Amino acid sequence: MASVRTFTLPHYPDYPIHIALFKDVSNAEYLRSKLLEADSAFDYAFLDATTVSLFDHDHIISPTQLLSAAFLALHLHLTSRSKSRTPHSELVFRLHPNNNIGESYRKFGIADSTTSLIAVKLGLAPEITNESVAKHLGEHVKGESVPLGEEGQELGQWADEAKLRKIYKLEPAGGGKPKKGAVNGDGAALDPRKEMEAVILGLMTIKGS
Amino acid sequence: MALPAASQTASPSTTTTQPSHILPAPFTNSQLELLTQGAEALVYRTHFLTPNTPVVLKYRPPKPYRHPILDKRLTKLRILAEARVLVRVRKEGVPVPAVLGGDWDNGWLMMEFVEGKTVRRVLDEWVERGAFKEERSASIPEEGEGDNDAGKQNQGGGGGDGEILDLMRRIGRAVAKLHDLAVCHGDLTTSNLMLRAPPPPKEEASPEGSSQKPLAGRQTVSTMREAAMSGEEPPVAAPSKVEPARDSSLAGDIVLIDFGLAAQATKQSQDEDRAVDLYVLERAFAATHPSAEYLFQEVLKAYGESFSDAKRVLKRLADVRLRGRKRSMIG
Numbered sequence A: 001m002a003s004v005r006t007f008t009l010p011h012y013p014d015y016p017i018h019i020a021l022f023k024d025v026s027n028a029e030y031l032r033s034k035l036l037e038a039d040s041a042f043d044y045a046f047l048d049a050t051t052v053s054l055f056d057h058d059h060i061i062s063p064t065q066l067l068s069a070a071f072l073a074l075h076l077h078l079t080s081r082s083k084s085r086t087p088h089s090e091l092v093f094r095l096h097p098n099n100n101i102g103e104s105y106r107k108f109g110i111a112d113s114t115t116s117l118i119a120v121k122l123g124l125a126p127e128i129t130n131e132s133v134a135k136h137l138g139e140h141v142k143g144e145s146v147p148l149g150e151e152g153q154e155l156g157q158w159a160d161e162a163k164l165r166k167i168y169k170l171e172p173a174g175g176g177k178p179k180k181g182a183v184n185g186d187g188a189a190l191d192p193r194k195e196m197e198a199v200i201l202g203l204m205t206i207k208g209s
Numbered sequence B: 001m002a003l004p005a006a007s008q009t010a011s012p013s014t015t016t017t018q019p020s021h022i023l024p025a026p027f028t029n030s031q032l033e034l035l036t037q038g039a040e041a042l043v044y045r046t047h048f049l050t051p052n053t054p055v056v057l058k059y060r061p062p063k064p065y066r067h068p069i070l071d072k073r074l075t076k077l078r079i080l081a082e083a084r085v086l087v088r089v090r091k092e093g094v095p096v097p098a099v100l101g102g103d104w105d106n107g108w109l110m111m112e113f114v115e116g117k118t119v120r121r122v123l124d125e126w127v128e129r130g131a132f133k134e135e136r137s138a139s140i141p142e143e144g145e146g147d148n149d150a151g152k153q154n155q156g157g158g159g160g161d162g163e164i165l166d167l168m169r170r171i172g173r174a175v176a177k178l179h180d181l182a183v184c185h186g187d188l189t190t191s192n193l194m195l196r197a198p199p200p201p202k203e204e205a206s207p208e209g210s211s212q213k214p215l216a217g218r219q220t221v222s223t224m225r226e227a228a229m230s231g232e233e234p235p236v237a238a239p240s241k242v243e244p245a246r247d248s249s250l251a252g253d254i255v256l257i258d259f260g261l262a263a264q265a266t267k268q269s270q271d272e273d274r275a276v277d278l279y280v281l282e283r284a285f286a287a288t289h290p291s292a293e294y295l296f297q298e299v300l301k302a303y304g305e306s307f308s309d310a311k312r313v314l315k316r317l318a319d320v321r322l323r324g325r326k327r328s329m330i331g
């Protein structure tokens, strides 16, 4: 049995989001091949944990980038406006800032070299439960299951800030041209990491429209 | 119409808000707290993505008098434009709420909730405290242009002139930051500037910790004044319900909100558009807080020092004022 945390999105209480985190995964190639075969038992969003970050609202830190993608995938699926084959592929697509589905898989999806893995399963049918997901993942993912706390902060552990900045076309932290005229004053207190996360959610929201 | 204070607070239970529109999915059956109902948009407080993430839902309902297809298209353009500007300027470090979600086809936008008060409310309370009287006589020379007696400011006590002037400078710098990108706000009033309260210490950051008691039916100086000018009943409760209980602190960051009319200025129009933003803000100070009007000089001063085109914009502001005055003499 893998450890799975079930999140409930406000406003979509009937569609729980099951999330599991693994480290030292050794069979990413196998898991990816199952996705490529479109094996219905492997209907998951398998994400490389290096491209999943957190968001800090007044000290409350949560995996909102991932939950935002889950919300959008669910919302578009339920209102029949998905752009990709399944709600789970839509989730991967929604993380990406542009409209290229293949690229979104390469940037966010599991790769053969992935060692830290996030598995997301949308609770779109009653038979999909925390237990069923835990059992299935436990049987198929070769790696160490990392239990998630209530807020799911552990999901951001492997986030690769430089990689995220590149994907979302954000200036490197601390880099960028310091503007002359210095409208800084207040801005000096801004936490670059926090700013990055805030902007990522915005970019995901306006993507493609 | 000023009601006696007692009757204003007599029945706080009647302020529970009923959604006056049917919201689109997935909010149709959600219990949302209505914050304000403007002419164009309904603004609610709710949670999004996690139960610990308070957000503002801005919904532009269909306009029944417009053709439905046209209406949908226009609403979509409008709300999407607002979201795009917010994301773009936040990316450049302008203090605005983060965009957390949205559905343009259905007219809604989800934004980070700014815990705090509008500057309009902050100024109202400052005026009500009578703070300006002492401070004006203490440190502001007759014509209010005094920038040479900084030494007299901040003469101790809770909230000397130093504090309010510092707030003005923060406003000036926040606007300058936006204008430095040649983005103009389009509706720069004191209601569209918020003072974000410094975040609570970690222990208190529970969702319950942030649910303040609404001040039922409270009238503020500016709502009463506007009502007097327009001869209408002041709006009841809504504006004050938005904001946390009274706290006279002037600390915190300025956050610009309401980008529904914001736009990227062109090279040709940028100085004029920026100056008009400043003029609108100046008028907002004058209209709702005449006794605080002198403070606006401090906003301009900080603005003028904040980016390379600012001095030119301030010159342009003088022209805009002149035109404004002429227009009001004719009209």
Ligand SMILES: Nc1ncnc2c1ncn2[C@@H]1O[C@H](COP(=O)(O)OP(=O)(O)OP(=O)(O)O)[C@@H](O)[C@H]1O
Pocket (backbone or CB within 6 Å): B035, B036, B037, B038, B039, B040, B041, B042, B043, B056, B058, B097, B111, B112, B113, B114, B115, B118, B187, B191, B192, B242, B257, B258, B259, B260, B261
């Ligand atoms: N992000 C936010 N956080 C906290 N309060 C907010 C936020 N956005 C709006 N509000 C509150 O709601 C009020 C109305 O919001 P806003 O100014 O965006 O709407 P509006 O004036 O009705 O819109 P528009 O002029 O675009 O039709 C604000 O004055 C403020 O009190």
Ligand SMILES: [Mg+2]
Pocket (backbone or CB within 6 Å): B191, B192, B258
């Ligand atoms: Mg407004």
